[in-house]
Amino acid sequence: MRKKVKISPESDVSSTIPQGNRICNFAHLAKEMFCKDCQKPLCFENVEKETIHGHASVLAIHCKECLLLNEVNTGKKFQCPNGYSVFGVNTRSVLAALHCDVVIITTWFSTTETVALGQLK
Numbered sequence: 001m002r003k004k005v006k007i008s009p010e011s012d013v014s015s016t017i018p019q020g021n022r023i024c025n026f027a028h029l030a031k032e033m034f035c036k037d038c039q040k041p042l043c044f045e046n047v048e049k050e051t052i053h054g055h056a057s058v059l060a061i062h063c064k065e066c067l068l069l070n071e072v073n074t075g076k077k078f079q080c081p082n083g084y085s086v087f088g089v090n091t092r093s094v095l096a097a098l099h100c101d102v103v104i105i106t107t108w109f110s111t112t113e114t115v116a117l118g119q120l121k
């Protein structure tokens with residue numbers, strides 16, 4: 001059973017739309033952008049929190065219909081043999097870095113203002 005977080009309609013819920021650029025899997029995100037409880041579409045304007053995991057994020061989004069706080073992953077996650085789950089985009093980025101000049105990759109992410117692996121929070 002998912003935990004519902006109720007907020008009053010009068011609450012001052014300021015918009016916390018994540019700023020900057022992200023890499024996201026649109027097909028995966030399109031499937032995730034529905035409330036886990038009432039199935040209504042979720043809206044980026046109701047993002048309460050973003051937790052960055054390398055190139056991917058987990059967004060906490062309130063459903064404006066039932067007020068459930070939903071967790072939305074911006075990409076697919078995979079289960080590792082050791083039990084940890086990882087975002088596929090991060091695994092692919094590490095593989096790409098092994099085959100490319102890390103300075104070029106870092107400069108690209110910095111110039112495009114895209115959240116990168118070095119910005120873990």
Ligand SMILES: [Zn+2]
Pocket residue numbers: 035036037038039040063064065066067068
């Ligand atoms: Zn809902």
